[in-house]
Amino acid sequence: MNKVLNHKSLKQTDQVVFNNFISKYSNKEIVVVQGLGFVGSVMSLVCANAINGSYAVIGVEVSTNRGKKITKDLNNGIFPLVAEDPKIDQLFEKSIEKGNFFATTDTDAYKVADIIIVDINLDVEKENHNSGALIDYNVDLSPFKKAIVSIGDNCKEDALILVETTVPPGTCVEVVKPLIHNCLRKRNLPLDKIKIGHSYERVMPGPGYIDSIQNFYRVYSGIDEKSAEAVESFLHTIIRTDEYPLTRLGNTNATEMAKVLENSYRAMNIALMVEWSRFAEEAGVDLYEVVDAIRLRPTHANLMYPGIGVGGYCLTKDALLASWARQNLIGKSEPLSQSEIAININDQMPRFAFEFLQKYYPNLEESKILLLGVSYRGDVDDTRYSPVEKLYDYLLESGAKINFHDPYVNYWDEKSLVIDQDLSTHLSNLPDIVIISTAHTLYKNKKTIDALLTLPSAFIYDTLGLLSADQINILKQNHIVKVLGRGDL
């Protein structure tokens, strides 16, 4: 059903590969995934290894140097991210064996797509203030709109466009649909065949990366009945819906809202702990034991633990997409104050983590600090919006000499820093202060604790409650140990 393209903008070799791919899979449905980041790259694998279907998958990246590198790497068998989930390698190898996954920066891919999955970013620029006040931020939809237009300019008239990107509620109806219709109109194509749906991903980088797509609940919707049905049919092919039934919501506003509400809820509950950690420290209370006691109540099981703050791509901004949408896209009324305040409080957590250290170790100048972990989450290589970034800035400003370790990150993109991944080298520098800043399993291994124990007296600062009570007692033989949110140690 898909014709081979004679495409001039591709280099001859690329075009040959592309044409071969298309002709090889002319009898299969073609899924095009737009955006090969932390969601799209893994989503591509899941589609190329569909549970109940058989797709040829083309991943499309923007034609930047970065985009070109990602697609070239993928076509050469190099996956763009490192994670603890062995299923990623397994699925990638299978797709290489089958040869049904191909990556390109060419928008012609949309011409052959039966299903186009939008997995691009939609960023929020923000500026924090050191108070509980509302946050300054800006949502710029133009890159997102441009990506949608690149689909509308090329797609088949009856394609399914499935938006997975986290968008401000109202986007599918107020932005995507008019843009796509406009493109189709220009191309003299009918408007009644195109299908537009929304089904947000709940991807969780880490050991359960693939499962967070294949084995998890999904919410979906369409701008009309046929769109919703097309989304439903597709999702049944990639998700184990026997165990994790799909939920259809009434309209795309509802699914868009569900995603940002999920993450507002999460961000707000983290923010609650930011404030209460400091209260607990002041009151000589171990907030961890308090939270454990409260979580015994099923109605309170989602209470969060203290920590260094929130990072990653979603929780640091989704609540703002919601509040922005309420003011600018639908509703057009007030901000969602609690959601905005939550983001602002969380963004201040690295400062509180720094101040906690300063209280016990007032003169940081010239002190040798070893930061254990720079990614935003344990056992992943994702450093996007990691709270460690801001903590690093504060430490740097204090005049400390800082080293880093991270078993998953050898180059810290945001800081343009190479990271030596040999922990023993870092320890042989005899740091005065060791800060556990990411919950990597490695840092609570017996081997690491033993290695820390061999250091001359140091200040060990656990910002995440990673160490067990036993480990703390062991380390206290030699060191001062302090835990954020524990007032009584």
Next chain:
Amino acid sequence: MNKVLNHKSLKQTDQVVFNNFISKYSNKEIVVVQGLGFVGSVMSLVCANAINGSYAVIGVEVSTNRGKKITKDLNNGIFPLVAEDPKIDQLFEKSIEKGNFFATTDTDAYKVADIIIVDINLDVEKENHNSGALIDYNVDLSPFKKAIVSIGDNCKEDALILVETTVPPGTCVEVVKPLIHNCLRKRNLPLDKIKIGHSYERVMPGPGYIDSIQNFYRVYSGIDEKSAEAVESFLHTIIRTDEYPLTRLGNTNATEMAKVLENSYRAMNIALMVEWSRFAEEAGVDLYEVVDAIRLRPTHANLMYPGIGVGGYCLTKDALLASWARQNLIGKSEPLSQSEIAININDQMPRFAFEFLQKYYPNLEESKILLLGVSYRGDVDDTRYSPVEKLYDYLLESGAKINFHDPYVNYWDEKSLVIDQDLSTHLSNLPDIVIISTAHTLYKNKKTIDALLTLPSAFIYDTLGLLSADQINILKQNHIVKVLGRGDL
């Protein structure tokens, strides 16, 4: 071990009863419960029917008209509250049979107590503003302090004083202990024998009233080791700790903090839904279906449903006790902004509920309104801080003619209104608007729906999502039906 008192301030008959009671139980431990409200009255029953122990129980009320009525009623076999839990009547009858529960307004009861449980109120005065701004409020500890002094002036030197009242974190150490020590000093008694502990109740009025004490997790602590142990021993006698193990926390600040954190968490999560309900209404989204979809995630199972707001004694103020304590008792630093904002937003919910009605029914003047339910929670008679109170005020101001029904409340204390409990009488007045304002089971019974269906066309307004989709469809045959937080009906 307890001596019979020769007490002059009691009337002769009362004194005889009191003396008889004491001498009858001279070989038992005596528990005195201070405060016979929604917690203390039920706690008294639980102690009088201890699972693993045998106590004589004296309930003490303040010597006001209300206090005297409660104690007199109790001694005459009339329990001070009506609830759906049949276990209350059962335990009350058992205690009458055994004769081991006696109520009095005389503080001499403390003289014979081995264990004194503090279950009095600690109120917060507050004034709301119609914005997300911090709330004006005041915590006045003086009635609480007076109650503690009445114990200190009378108690045995080795009594266990167990505070169950929700108090600002820091209270046991900063307030109770110094006051009690001061009293003991004045009485020339030693300070090292008295035991002071804290173990907050998690009483939930309604069908599981007794179970919320006997069959539920408990957190406890003491101001010292012997106090914590005494609390532990006592709790083992009244709670099924085999199924619901006790949790001891490091100090009384921690348990005091746990309680107000629990309720801050809850209040904040309700407040989140207050804001998002309005967003959902604006966006044509059914927030109930969105919440259902999100709650499938175990990490999001505590997400709340929309509703008319929060009522009752705890959730409307506990977060403020926390914030007050941080500013005034321990910590002495900033307010807990999210906790304060949550209370303020929740307090505005009745206004939003009113505005929702106004949007669909702009001219309320002279309209006949029937309010179904005035208590703050389904299937209980508790009207304290019910959000219906404020909704009523707004409706009254609009010039509507308002009737009430509540199957559990025949006299609405806060409004000094008698409530006719015959629903059919109210319906025969042919209301223009029926507002479901409390989630009483009665209101979703088939009989009630059938009765509503016989009305001439009315506006039915469900402020709590009590009606099922089917019931809404049935009612729509005859009526306009709107649900708070459902934008698409």
